[in-house]
Amino acid sequence: MVLAPEFNIKDLGTLKYFLDIEFSRSKKGIFISQQKYVFDLLGETGSLGCKVTKTPIESNLKMQPAKPEEVIDKEKFQRLVGKPIYLCHTCHDIAFAVSIVSQFMHSPEKENSDVVYRILRYLKGTLGKCLLFENYGYLQDEAYTDACWARSKINRRSTSGYCTFVGGNLVTWWSKKQNVVARSSKEVEFRVVAHGISKVLRVKRV
Template identity: 50%
Template structure:
């Protein structure tokens, strides 16, 4: 490291600022346990600008089974305020996977936000107010083996009946990648929706394996890919196409190619242990808190 810094200093006008502590609104804390990453100051700035520093707290970001639509409720007189708030919340998801689903849902209504959308955004802020310093811990001691969870709802969008894909990827015990995204096609069954989620997760795992390979962190065994839909697992394991899987043939090829190459190992996990569930739907308090804690989110600012 010293040799590299000396080499760079001779050729560029740079300054060594020491260990990383604050960068682009993200705070870093180091200890013997590892590196902790959060956006506490950024979250408090959002609350202050929104006038919610004194608001009551909410224990989870979105009301359970809430279904927002583009037509319900009165239009906002000033949509710019909504768009700015949602944009800031999107950046907050860099270290806050627990609000990824809620923020993704609100971002669908940027073109014509309404009163229920604004109320939901304020609820997310009230949840963030209770945990402004929450973030991700990257342990100093880790086994550096990948594992992934993928899930999907089925036809959750009332307007388009499209499903939502959710996945999260761990490197050892550290959460390094997650996503909540609406699928591009309408799925004709829950198995199809889950299988499309598996295909998207396979692509993410392929990308991560290449990055880790460049960093000399080789993945010598297939990556466990946990899914809570037995039918989707059967489709992945069965090399025979039939009438019910014709329309998802391309995704089938992607998953089976990775399976036959020994890159993934699909496995069943009960729904109550499916960590990606938090990225596909609005959950109740108990289930949300349980899954959030299992994702490895911590708050070093909370009282002990």
């Protein structure tokens, strides 16, 4: 171990579990997941017996802040959303849906809560799945981007998303509302492509 000559450290062996993230190795590569975390979350929210859904959010769903008389328990909603936010470390497929519901932390309504429970129903169907980091024999960097123009009902801001691969393995993913209002779908696409290129350049420097 490189640090051993300088620091008093203990070799705990092969990494298997760290910060609710599970690691396992095989001849194919390294598997990363948060299955126990998902299972515990389903138990905490009473969703173990729920029906599975194939997608974490409905297509083209647009939500808006609740009216004062429609606001539900804000603290409970924030705790409920906080758990899936942490799951985005290994579950890239819920990143977009989680970024949408996270925008209503301070004024949630029942529809927002229903979307979070839909994410949980989707997660139940993903138990047993994980990320695989495999040696494909090359280290080429790739990035894929997408955007949804004027998705927000509140301020017509668009939502961007991108993911990057190194050597065929998914290493970063991101979904977020853009900072400004775009005047066209082309402008939205240019912005997200610029973010994607910037991310690839940062990955190359690592």
